[in-house]
Amino acid sequence: MIEAVNLTKQYGALTVLDQISETISEGERIVIIGPSGSGKSTFLRCLNCMEDPTSGSIFFEGVDLTDMKVDINLHRQHMGMVFQQFNLFNNKTVLENITLAPLHVGLKKAKGRAARIQLKREVEARAHELLQRIGLDEWADKYPSTLSGGQKQRVAIVRALAMNPKVILFDEPTSALDPEMVGEVLDLIKQLANEGMTMVIVTHEMGFAREVASRVLFMDGGKIMEQGTPEDIFDNPQCPRLKEFLSKVI
Amino acid sequence: MGNFDRKIETFLRVFIDQGGYREVLIGLKNTLSIAIIGLVIGIVIGTAIAAVRVMPKYKILPRILNNICSFYVAMFRGTPMVVQLLVFYYVLLPLMGANLPSVTVAICVFGLNSGAYISEIMRGGIQSVDIGQMEAGRAVGLGFWTTMLKIVIPQAVKNILPTMGNEFITLIKETSVVSFVGAMDLYVAFNNIGSNSYEFMIPYLVMAVIYIVLVFLIAMGVRWMERSLKKSDRSR
Numbered sequence: 001m002i003e004a005v006n007l008t009k010q011y012g013a014l015t016v017l018d019q020i021s022e023t024i025s026e027g028e029r030i031v032i033i034g035p036s037g038s039g040k041s042t043f044l045r046c047l048n049c050m051e052d053p054t055s056g057s058i059f060f061e062g063v064d065l066t067d068m069k070v071d072i073n074l075h076r077q078h079m080g081m082v083f084q085q086f087n088l089f090n091n092k093t094v095l096e097n098i099t100l101a102p103l104h105v106g107l108k109k110a111k112g113r114a115a116r117i118q119l120k121r122e123v124e125a126r127a128h129e130l131l132q133r134i135g136l137d138e139w140a141d142k143y144p145s146t147l148s149g150g151q152k153q154r155v156a157i158v159r160a161l162a163m164n165p166k167v168i169l170f171d172e173p174t175s176a177l178d179p180e181m182v183g184e185v186l187d188l189i190k191q192l193a194n195e196g197m198t199m200v201i202v203t204h205e206m207g208f209a210r211e212v213a214s215r216v217l218f219m220d221g222g223k224i225m226e227q228g229t230p231e232d233i234f235d236n237p238q239c240p241r242l243k244e245f246l247s248k249v250i
Numbered sequence: 251m252g253n254f255d256r257k258i259e260t261f262l263r264v265f266i267d268q269g270g271y272r273e274v275l276i277g278l279k280n281t282l283s284i285a286i287i288g289l290v291i292g293i294v295i296g297t298a299i300a301a302v303r304v305m306p307k308y309k310i311l312p313r314i315l316n317n318i319c320s321f322y323v324a325m326f327r328g329t330p331m332v333v334q335l336l337v338f339y340y341v342l343l344p345l346m347g348a349n350l351p352s353v354t355v356a357i358c359v360f361g362l363n364s365g366a367y368i369s370e371i372m373r374g375g376i377q378s379v380d381i382g383q384m385e386a387g388r389a390v391g392l393g394f395w396t397t398m399l400k401i402v403i404p405q406a407v408k409n410i411l412p413t414m415g416n417e418f419i420t421l422i423k424e425t426s427v428v429s430f431v432g433a434m435d436l437y438v439a440f441n442n443i444g445s446n447s448y449e450f451m452i453p454y455l456v457m458a459v460i461y462i463v464l465v466f467l468i469a470m471g472v473r474w475m476e477r478s479l480k481k482s483d484r485s486r
């Protein structure tokens with residue numbers, strides 16, 4: 001589904017991603033681990049071209065996203081992204097946060113007033129459904145600033161879901177949360193995993209990684225140093241850098 | 251004090267009986283329309299320029315636009331408003347063979363001028379909005395301009411509202427330069443009343459009071475807008 005080919009990212013003289021080639025298939029739950037500064041976020045953000053790779057290509061369903069002629073917005077609609085800092089739209093209500101993009105996309109196509117009203121009704125019904133799923137439908141008309149961190153992140157996740165994405169990219173979804181709120185967010189992600197959602201997750205939660213991952217990538221120094229099933233990586237690590245990393249975090 | 255009473259009497263005679271208030275009303279209308287329409291034009295131009303200046307600059311077009319905008323801002327911030335007005339009215343328009351009423355020209359010049367200042371204010375406002383807001387918009391597939399308009403600029407506006415209020419007050423005060431191109435404004439109106447009665451104390455006093463009241467009303471309006479915009483920060 002996503003294929004990175006010789007992906008390289010440099011900031012000035014600093015090479016953050018070094019010729020990474022990797023394929024992510026449908027239904028996979030990739031968890032990326034690695035020390036701070038190893039390029040995990042950069043790799044994730046290159047997958048939907050939030051960062052432009054310095055060289056190399058990203059193919060999403062066969063289309064090269066690094067090609068300037070490609071309409072990147074169109075493809076991003078199918079790639080959800082969840083941020084460490086939630087990044088809910090502060091000037092929009094919880095409901096509007098979820099409906100904004102589906103409405104924007106749909107209204108471009110909808111012909112006529114009746115179709116637009118119909119679309120709005122459908123999109124809002126779906127948003128309420130999603131909010132019910134995470135138990136926050138009562139908060140639909142509130143602004144994000146009134147939510148707790150855990151609630152914000154769950155809304156951010158359903159905001160991504162509202163576009164019916166083919167894959168969701170998570171960048172440390174629980175790192176900015178108070179410990180007592182981590183569980184509710186991880187539970188939601190696990191639910192999505194069980195439903196077969198393809199996802200790529202950068203996390204420091206090793207227990208969660210082991211539980212949810214179908215494949216774990218260990219990154220260090222801008223390269224994927226080792227990869228395998230959670231059992232391979234956590235119980236039988238090969239490369240010394242991974243052993244050292246695991247001894248520190250577990 | 252008898253002297254003062256007589257001055258007021260003289261002023262009222264010219265102001266009411268001889269119809270001096272009509273010029274004052276025209277002057278007030280001109281002052282307000284130049285400042286208000288100028289501000290609206292300025293907000294549109296300023297916001298567009300600010301957005302161009304914070305655009306990602308990988309491609310060639312944003313870079314060209316950015317240079318044009320920088321030049322524009324430097325031009326209008328680098329010269330006095332009076333000079334801009336004089337140049338437009340007495341140089342550019344005649345060269346183009348156009349003939350517009352002085353108030354219309356003033357509105358345009360005020361719009362262009364405040365556009366330059368507002369673009370800098372707005373740029374600061376946009377940069378004060380967390381970059382994550384733009385990223386989140388782009389990540390759900392909204393384009394740069396859509397995200398700018400729907401997410402970033404509304405939040406930026408909230409941050410810069412007090413500064414914008416000041417810009418509006420500056421514009422109101424600066425409208426007095428339109429007398430240079432022969433348009434009626436508060437100063438000209440009261441000056442005429444003064445000349446007709448050989449009595450300047452009361453006309454200028456009343457003029458000052460009108461300006462103060464205007465500025466006071468604007469300040470109140472800005473505070474009211476700030477309060478209603480703050481609502482999205484709290485629960486409703």
Ligand SMILES: Nc1ncnc2c1ncn2[C@@H]1O[C@H](COP(=O)(O)OP(=O)(O)OP(=O)(O)O)[C@@H](O)[C@H]1O
Pocket residue numbers: 011014016034035036037038039040041042043
């Ligand atoms: N915009 C940028 N400009 C310059 N350097 C950057 C930029 N973004 C990231 N870097 C550098 O790239 C390197 C990799 O950053 P990245 O955020 O991908 O690491 P990470 O693995 O996600 O780390 P962490 O676990 O701390 O989030 C770091 O050394 C960082 O300083």
Ligand SMILES: [Mg+2]
Pocket residue numbers: 040041042172
């Ligand atoms: Mg990171």
